[in-house]
Amino acid sequence: MRRSYDTLFFITLFFTPVHFVSAAELQDIEQLFKQKCSFCHAIDKKTSGPAINAMSNEKKVLLQVITKGKNAMPGYEGKLTDVQIDALADYLLANR
Numbered sequence: 001m002r003r004s005y006d007t008l009f010f011i012t013l014f015f016t017p018v019h020f021v022s023a024a025e026l027q028d029i030e031q032l033f034k035q036k037c038s039f040c041h042a043i044d045k046k047t048s049g050p051a052i053n054a055m056s057n058e059k060k061v062l063l064q065v066i067t068k069g070k071n072a073m074p075g076y077e078g079k080l081t082d083v084q085i086d087a088l089a090d091y092l093l094a095n096r
């Protein structure tokens, strides 16, 4: 009996999508960044906008600028969801 519970546990663990979903989400965010942002932002060199590695390391600054825009940087409020904007800020922090 105990053994079948163990098996069930492992089957559940194996099919729990947590890992796969987050990997897929990461890819989506990378895609999103490529589509919407990489035109003006490269990882390590200034193009039209600042390089990612020259950006603020404060998430609230990133969120503010992505949401509201700043000078030549367009605001994405209403164009992207809060979840997407939050994930983009994390993506920038992870790549700086």
Ligand code: HEC
Pocket: 033, 036, 037, 038, 039, 040, 041, 048, 049, 050, 054, 055, 056, 057, 061, 062, 063, 065, 066, 070, 071, 072, 073, 074, 076, 088, 089, 092
């Ligand atoms: C049309 C070009 C353009 C596009 C497209 C663009 N940006 Fe920007 N971005 C800029 C410019 C220019 C600045 C600098 C604004 C300033 O400080 O005057 C900037 C600044 C920023 C900053 C602030 C960095 C800091 O530390 O002050 C963040 C964060 C940012 N952009 C993220 C993004 C994200 C995420 C996207 C895609 C959703 C994006 N940008 C799309 C041009 C762009």
